[in-house]
Amino acid sequence: MSIKKSLAWMGGAQIVALILQFASTIVLARYLTLHEAGIYAVALSLVAVLALVQHLGLQALIVREEVLTREISTTAFTVNALISIALSGVIMATSLAGGRLLGDPGVQRALGVLAISPLFQIFVFLPAATLEREGQFKQIALVNTAGAVCGAIATIILVLGGFSYMSVPYAQLVNGAVTAVLMSIVGSHHVSFRIGFHAWRRVGDFGLQMLAVSGINSLSTRLSDIVLARFLGLSALGVYNRASGLNGMIWTNVHLLIGRVMLVDYAALYRSGGSLRERYLRTVEIVTALLWPMFIGFAVIAKPFILIVYGERWIPAAVPLALIMLASAIQVAITMTWELFAATGQLRVQTRIEFIRSGVALAAFVGGCLISLEAAAAARVIDALFALMLYRPHLDRMTETTIRDFWSIYGRSALLTLLACGPAGLLTIAMGFSAQIPVVLLIAAIAIGIVLWVGGLFVLRHPLVAEIRKRSKPLSA
Numbered sequence: 001m002s003i004k005k006s007l008a009w010m011g012g013a014q015i016v017a018l019i020l021q022f023a024s025t026i027v028l029a030r031y032l033t034l035h036e037a038g039i040y041a042v043a044l045s046l047v048a049v050l051a052l053v054q055h056l057g058l059q060a061l062i063v064r065e066e067v068l069t070r071e072i073s074t075t076a077f078t079v080n081a082l083i084s085i086a087l088s089g090v091i092m093a094t095s096l097a098g099g100r101l102l103g104d105p106g107v108q109r110a111l112g113v114l115a116i117s118p119l120f121q122i123f124v125f126l127p128a129a130t131l132e133r134e135g136q137f138k139q140i141a142l143v144n145t146a147g148a149v150c151g152a153i154a155t156i157i158l159v160l161g162g163f164s165y166m167s168v169p170y171a172q173l174v175n176g177a178v179t180a181v182l183m184s185i186v187g188s189h190h191v192s193f194r195i196g197f198h199a200w201r202r203v204g205d206f207g208l209q210m211l212a213v214s215g216i217n218s219l220s221t222r223l224s225d226i227v228l229a230r231f232l233g234l235s236a237l238g239v240y241n242r243a244s245g246l247n248g249m250i251w252t253n254v255h256l257l258i259g260r261v262m263l264v265d266y267a268a269l270y271r272s273g274g275s276l277r278e279r280y281l282r283t284v285e286i287v288t289a290l291l292w293p294m295f296i297g298f299a300v301i302a303k304p305f306i307l308i309v310y311g312e313r314w315i316p317a318a319v320p321l322a323l324i325m326l327a328s329a330i331q332v333a334i335t336m337t338w339e340l341f342a343a344t345g346q347l348r349v350q351t352r353i354e355f356i357r358s359g360v361a362l363a364a365f366v367g368g369c370l371i372s373l374e375a376a377a378a379a380r381v382i383d384a385l386f387a388l389m390l391y392r393p394h395l396d397r398m399t400e401t402t403i404r405d406f407w408s409i410y411g412r413s414a415l416l417t418l419l420a421c422g423p424a425g426l427l428t429i430a431m432g433f434s435a436q437i438p439v440v441l442l443i444a445a446i447a448i449g450i451v452l453w454v455g456g457l458f459v460l461r462h463p464l465v466a467e468i469r470k471r472s473k474p475l476s477a
Contacts, residue, residue: 220359227365296417299322303435
């Protein structure tokens with residue numbers, strides 16, 4: 001499947017998933033207390049810390065391997081299955097200590113349910129990875145959408161049914177089960193339960209590199225959540241999780257979506273001996289034009305948005321939300337870092353970078369927690385700036401570019417961001433940065449910003465215009 005069709009199918013699926021996820025977060029925010037939100041947030045963080053071994057990136061190995069042999073597929077499946085089973089057992093055992101660690105039995109109950117989730121990966125792994133390698137994003141999109149729909153509906157029904165913070169763990173089981181069943185059906189010709197370790201050297205070498213890169217970053221992030229809960233309390237973590245969750249929805253449903261497709265494209269281009277320069281420059285121009293207005297826009301309207309959507313008790317999440325969105329906007333300037341390192345086989349280099357970055361990020365976050373919730377969120381901005389400094393030279397080297405190649409791109413994207421966010425920004429200033437902005441005025445400002453952004457795209461003859469025109473044609477074109 002072409003990049004156009006892949007992004008169209010994946011994009012459509014992610015839009016549906018994003019809408020449903022957003023709807024479920026509104027219900028959760030309206031029906032759960034700050035403390036209850038903190039319970040499931042810290043439970044998910046504990047699971048993420050324990051699940052670091054799942055960051056072996058074996059799915060990426062299946063996708064990027066130049067010659068995919070049966071031995072590699074079998075070994076990858078075997079390792080993934082063993083990890084999933086072991087992880088399930090460890091989470092179940094940890095559930096007994098979770099309540100004692102944070103002084104709340106709710107954490108123990110949530111962990112007990114979440115212990116089942118890793119087992120679904122046994123059935124999803126091989127068909128999903130192989131379908132992605134083949135570029136069958138239509139099937140992947142439909143399956144993932146079905147899982148997300150069922151999970152979001154389950155969350156809403158359970159919350160309204162009085163299951164409180166346990167609604168999220170139960171809904172994750174629904175999502176995982178639906179995805180596992182459908183993926184096994186759609187990718188039935190790739191389903192295999194053959195056990196073997198013949199390619200353990202190749203799988204182990206790649207897996208350890210991936211674990212070092214993704215695992216370090218995930219460990220730093222999740223330990224930050226646990227530290228915040230210990231220093232500032234579960235209610236504070238609930239507030240922070242609401243802010244970071246909104247940011248995560250945009251990052252996951254837009255940035256990571258593009259990354260999944262571009263990894264396949266970068267890997268194929270690199271294997272053929274082609275230069276990544278033009279492809280990467282175009283990627284940066286499109287991604288910054290899309291995501292800078294989104295992230296900066298949310299930062300500008302954080303207070304009224306939180307009040308209107310989630311209610312007055314969540315207002316403390318506004319400043320952390322603005323800071324986290326700003327951090328993500330900075331990171332977008334060095335978009336597709338992991339995809340480039342993975343496609344060019346330079347994960348060892350990224351491992352060294354992530355060791356340094358994660359250590360600084362965790363130290364800054366802990367320092368922030370000793371001051372306030374807002375200071376902890378500000379540490380994310382420090383992390384993003386530090387990452388920009390560390391990664392820029394390596395991205396230039398891999399893509400045969402220099403910083404000068406990006407100035408014009410960044411300039412156009414900054415102008416588009418100003419057009420998109422300017423009306424809302426002026427309205428916010430005029431209202432004295434108050435959360436009490438009339439909904440009609442806020443919607444009007446956002447709508448004007450969108451019109452100005454679209455107009456700016458056409459005036460600048462931005463590459464995104466060509467992509468939009470392509471998307472307007474039938475997928476079979």
